[in-house]
Amino acid sequence: DAMVIQNPRYQVTQFGKPVTLSCSQTLNHNVMYWYQQKSSQAPKLLFHYYDKDFNNEADTPDNFQSRRPNTSFCFLDIRSPGLGDAAMYLCATSRQGANQPQHFGDGTRLSIL
């Protein structure tokens, strides 16, 4: 089945130690998104790619970076994680068009020690 895969499902890192989360898709969608979701809250968009065009949300901290080396893969880098960055990180993809639904991976739950 075509899908969005996030690895790892659970990630533990130390305060200040860089961490990378990965997302891959077999849907061949040209838009990819990264969201942060804290407990009992809605997902919050961090950034997205429309093909190779990168779009950063205005309130996304500089600590968060992203890379999309090809259509299938997208990475989220957190340069110096703080305790407040502990959350579920969701990757999603969609075809172009505002009427297209987003397809989500199962997320990576990040814990900070």
Added chain:
Amino acid sequence: AQSVTQLGSHVSVSEGALVLLRCNYSSSVPPYLFWYVQYPNQGLQLLLKYTSAATLVKGINGFEAEFKKSETSFHLTKPSAHMSDAAEYFCAVSVSSGYSTLTFGKGTMLLVSP
């Protein structure tokens, strides 16, 4: 700018009872509307979408929603709740012209009791 309001952070129903989760939107242009469900420690799964065709939309797992422009609403219903319906439900609106940019409501947790 668009926004979504979901009334009730928690809704409790008995198994077999009607499920009604409320969603109201605000948008200056015709919206596209979506309902997603999230089970614990999982991503969001699309339940159904309204994209300006039929106003009554049927989705997966027996859910449906009706787009009412006059009331700016897109409430989610299911005639008979199952225990497996217990989850968090998010309503979202998209109005971007080029690609989907979702604005989510705060979510409603559906609790189903035996």
